[in-house]
Amino acid sequence: MEAKSTNPIDDQLDRLEQEMRRLKVEYDIYFNGGVVRPPYDTKGRVETAIKRIYDVRGMSFSQRFRYNGLVARYNVMRELWRRQSQEREESGRPPTVEAHSALHALSAKVRCRDPKQEPEKVSELYDHLIAAKRECGERVGNLSLEMFTKFLTSRADKLKHDLASETVDFVVGIENGSVKFTARAVDKKRTVEEK
Numbered sequence: 001m002e003a004k005s006t007n008p009i010d011d012q013l014d015r016l017e018q019e020m021r022r023l024k025v026e027y028d029i030y031f032n033g034g035v036v037r038p039p040y041d042t043k044g045r046v047e048t049a050i051k052r053i054y055d056v057r058g059m060s061f062s063q064r065f066r067y068n069g070l071v072a073r074y075n076v077m078r079e080l081w082r083r084q085s086q087e088r089e090e091s092g093r094p095p096t097v098e099a100h101s102a103l104h105a106l107s108a109k110v111r112c113r114d115p116k117q118e119p120e121k122v123s124e125l126y127d128h129l130i131a132a133k134r135e136c137g138e139r140v141g142n143l144s145l146e147m148f149t150k151f152l153t154s155r156a157d158k159l160k161h162d163l164a165s166e167t168v169d170f171v172v173g174i175e176n177g178s179v180k181f182t183a184r185a186v187d188k189k190r191t192v193e194e195k
Helices: 008-031 040-054 059-089 097-105 119-136 145-163 186-194
Strands: 108-112 168-175 180-185
Touching: 008 059, 008 186, 040 059, 059 186, 108 119, 108 186, 119 145, 119 168, 119 180
Parallel strands: none
Antiparallel strands: 108 168, 168 180
């Protein structure tokens, strides 16, 4: 049997169509509250493919017709997503329960008296920080657990000294698509109430 030879332009158009289907599904999941963040990565891949195919020379009439149809469909979907996003922002609709729980799954709160004496808590916080940075696409750099422990210790000592507190809450979370890391002294009255 002879292998079917395919045109590379047809392959690129097939991949573009497949990525557009995937993007539509991901946006449907986003607007239904399944995920917190819009699918910017997939959208970027689709737009890059559209630009790349536009520059291809030697497209037949049927390939150009198919390409123009895909681009027109993408533009219609993009406008729909823009309107839905704008409506969502203007209505002030709170995120769904699923989106809220997904956001909380990416946040962590750890209470420390002395980070040097509580390595398991520091390690847990470090793991959450690295996971949150990767989720947001932020660079981790050369942040080691040892450097992180030194940072937490100095931050805890300063807060405890400045605010006359025995314990510090460290919180890692994601806000507006970027990692937010905060440290706050725990009020002695609150500590007693929470025990």
